Amino acid sequence: MSFKYGFLLIALLSGCLAKPSFDAQDLSIFFEHVDTSDNNRIVGGTQAEEGSAAHMVALTVGSNIVSFSCGASLITTQTILTAAHCIEGAWVNGSLVSSYRATVGTNVWNQGGTSYAIARNVTHPNYLESIIKNDIGLLMTSTDIHLSDTVKVIPLSFGFVGEGIKTRATGWGRIRAGGPLSNNLLELTLSTISGEECVEKVAQAAVELEYLVPDVDPALELCVFHSVDHGMCNGDSGSALVRTDIGGQVGVVSWGFPCALGAPDMFTRVGAFRDFIEKHAV
Numbered sequence: 466m467s468f469k470y471g472f473l474l475i476a477l478l479s480g481c482l483a484k485p486s487f488d489a490q491d492l493s494i495f496f497e498h499v500d501t502s503d504n505n506r507i508v509g510g511t512q513a514e515e516g517s518a519a520h521m522v523a524l525t526v527g528s529n530i531v532s533f534s535c536g537a538s539l540i541t542t543q544t545i546l547t548a549a550h551c552i553e554g555a556w557v558n559g560s561l562v563s564s565y566r567a568t569v570g571t572n573v574w575n576q577g578g579t580s581y582a583i584a585r586n587v588t589h590p591n592y593l594e595s596i597i598k599n600d601i602g603l604l605m606t607s608t609d610i611h612l613s614d615t616v617k618v619i620p621l622s623f624g625f626v627g628e629g630i631k632t633r634a635t636g637w638g639r640i641r642a643g644g645p646l647s648n649n650l651l652e653l654t655l656s657t658i659s660g661e662e663c664v665e666k667v668a669q670a671a672v673e674l675e676y677l678v679p680d681v682d683p684a685l686e687l688c689v690f691h692s693v694d695h696g697m698c699n700g701d702s703g704s705a706l707v708r709t710d711i712g713g714q715v716g717v718v719s720w721g722f723p724c725a726l727g728a729p730d731m732f733t734r735v736g737a738f739r740d741f742i743e744k745h746a747v
């Protein structure tokens with residue numbers, strides 16, 4: 466059995482920025498496996514109500530042509546939480562690209578809202594790109610982000626999240642593999658699954674879908690699973706997973722089998738990185 470080459474590039478759920486050459490090539494292998502109807506969102510989500518995800522941040526690059534990079538969330542008026550691989554994608558020649566911006570206060574990433582320049586990042590020191598572990602980082606804006614009805618800080622929920630917890634993911638990611646990004650913020654309600662079930666399902670999917678993927682570490686990664694045609698896709702990376710019962714953020718979109726092929730999606734567990742976040746958030 467031959468596995469798809471270069472799982473990292475395939476599995477990461479970042480947008481068009483990071484490694485522009487891969488997705489057109491590699492993800493096209495999977496066109497036949499996904500529903501190509503244009504009604505699919507996130508994949509399989511619905512449009513989020515304006516202001517209902519006021520913590521969501523759209524990360525973009527470029528000044529003349531602005532490209533969507535990743536999702537993120539506002540955790541203080543100056544600190545943005547996202548995935549380490551998202552930051553890596555905006556890191557060129559030893560610094561963040563100067564056109565890197567955080568847009569808040571709009572459900573449409575390229576329209577309305579307010580954009581803030583990003584001054585610096587703090588990436589988790591043990592971020593391991595090769596096996597996608599500790600995929601978490603912070604971005605600090607140059608100036609304070611002004612809060613409003615549509616711009617809110619999200620509380621973080623550090624308690625351990627077990628199985629069967631209802632969560633809500635929001636993102637601007639592709640609506641299907643190789644399909645367009647969604648200009649409108651989309652949402653999907655998902656249930657968490659146990660670490661054991663996740664390890665098993667991911668191993669199974671890796672064989673069935675012929676993906677070479679890293680091992681899931683249930684202590685560091687929280688898995689959610691909906692169904693085929695409902696899940697995360699490229700461009701959703703960095704976006705927040707929020708408990709629907711108590712409202713705190715518990716996960717950051719990290720990796721999976723794009724896009725909604727019937728396998729779990731892996732989120733960096735916010736609760737596993739409390740020390741890191743509390744140490745560096747400003």
Ligand SMILES: *[C@@H]1O[C@H](CO)[C@@H](O)[C@H](O)[C@H]1NC(C)=O
Pocket residue numbers: 557558
């Ligand atoms: C990065 O640095 C190299 C060597 O100095 C240069 O050729 C290249 O244009 C730089 N890339 C960007 C995007 O600035």
Ligand SMILES: *[C@@H]1O[C@H](CO)[C@@H](O)[C@H](O)[C@H]1NC(C)=O
Pocket residue numbers: 549552553556586587588589
């Ligand atoms: C910022 O991100 C880059 C790219 O991932 C990383 O190499 C660097 O160590 C990060 N800086 C800090 C202070 O974490």
